[in-house]
Amino acid sequence: MYTFSSKLKTFAFVLMALGLVGIAFGFLTAPKTVEDVEKILANSHHGGHHTEAVAHESHDDHAATDVAHHEAAKTEAVVSDSLKTTAQDTVKAAAAPVVDEHHNDNHKVEAAHGHEGADAHAEHQEHLEHVLHQLQNKPWAALYVACIFFMLISVGVLAFYAIQWAAQAGWSPVLFRVMEGITSYLLPGSIIFFILLIASGMHLNHLFIWMDPEVVKHDELIQGKVGFLNVPFFLIRAAIFLAGWNLYRFLSRKNSLAQDNANDDSFYKKNFKLAAGFLVFFIVTESIASWDWIMSVDPHWYSTLFGWYVFASFFVSGITTIAFVTLYLKSKGHLEYVNTSHIHDLAKFMFGISVFWTYLWFSQFMLMWYSNIPEEVTYFITRIENYKLPFFGMLALNFVFPILILINTDFKRLTWVVVMAGILILTGHYIDFFNMIMPATVGDQWFIGVSEISSLLFFFGLFIFVVFTALTKAPLLAKRNPLIEESKHFHY
Helix, strand or coil, rough: CCCCHHHHHHHHHHHHHHHHHHHHHHHHHCCCHHHHHHHHHHEEEEEEEHHHHHHHHHHHHHHHHHHHHHHHHHHHHHHHHHCCCCHHHHHHHHHHHHHHHHHHHHHHHHHHHHHHHHHHHHHHHHHHHHHHHHHHHHHHHHHHHHHHHHHHHHHHHHHHHHHHHCCCCCEEEEEHHHHHHHCCHHHHHHHHHHHHHHHHHCCCCCHHHCCHHHHHHHCCCHCCCCCCCCHHHHHHHHHHHHHHHHHHHHHHHHHHHHHHHHCHHHHHHHHHHHHHHHHHHHHHHHHHEEEEEEEHCCCCCCCCCCHHHHHHHHHHHHHHHHHHHHHHHHHCCCCCCCCHHHHHHHHHHHHHHHHHHHHHHHHHHHHHHHHHCHHHHHHHHHHHCCCCHHHHHHHHHHEEEEEHHCCCCHHHHHHHHHHHHHHHHHHHHHHHHEEEEEEHHHHHHCCHHHHHHHHHHHHHHHHHHHHHHHHHHCCCCCCCCCCCCHHHHHCC
8 A cells, every 4th residue: 555655745735835825925916906007017118118109109199289289370370461461341251261260170170189189098098907807817817727737637647547448458457546546636626627617707807708798798709609608508518527527537436446356347347338438428528628618718719629639738748647656656666567668658658649739739720820811820820929938838848859758769668768758748738728828818918927836836736635645545556457467467
């Protein structure tokens, strides 16, 4: 039996404590009013340029007004000179229309400038309110990215676990308890995530703009999607998806433990059938969940392969996490039957799914960029212009480095190489989720600050605590699995 070490437990608690403090700080320091936003913009480089632009526009308005008054003065002088050379009665007859026209022109100029000034002020206020929503979204978005990332890691492991059962794989049963331990995070992760979705539905944040009735009222595209994108249906779908995934995790874990003490293979057969049924349910629900929880933050944009793209991202992250936990337990003297061939196979999956993710990313990007349809290509223009470093950095971390590091067969058997590649993969895919969520929720107001780091620390600490606590609940070897002997002696 595995014992959760006090050092690792303390480390997890410290991460959670620091994370909670930082998350609270992020929410407390978020701007509350438009005046706070003006101060922030004034103190930033972006705000300096904005202030200069506003001042320049104001100077132009004053200059235009001076020119208008100068022209009016010239008109008055001409009229005065003409009055001197004409008869008194002619002056009286002609002066009235001239003066009236002059006054009308002045009123028109003043009205035009007043109207332009009012429009400029209204536009400026609207911009400030938009930035206010973005900055208020920042701690929410940071929390959301970290929450969904760690939850989907456990979902990715659950899918991989179900595939092993359905395929009756002979190499992996010695890793089943590791996978079951990681998937234990799904329940607390789902609860926290669902609470965040409810908070969005209650308009406590602006992560999903289609939830705002004022936005929908003036947006014909979103109005056409109201039948699907509405809060009650959105939350019902989320509840069904999360409940279905957790139910499979509970039943499969229960059958796996029961098989240890069984006299036949009945529980093994139940898990085989259960896994096959779950995978059908998962393929459908995962795609819809990707549309709901990630793609709908950009409700005008759509992609027909987005579900597969998101799946590849959290699937390879889940497999990488299995490798990390396995190597850690192996270093502590556990998992005696896990050998370099098992690690090699995990590394092959890390390599293969990284290539698959890259194929999906390029397919999505290339087709949209080449076709240059405005509602499609805007998604990438926003990210390339405002998120250049995370956008291109994510490509290097998720494709270039894993390929270079893991392409050699011998390297896949070296612990330090697998760990190095795993760190790059997990970092890269966290940034991938960051790129998917942040541009639509905080725009160009992003930066890596207290909220982002604290959210990551909290969920990382919670993940460690839940997973390693679950590993203490049962033996790390599934003793009565019919394929366990093949797995023990697996060599490649």
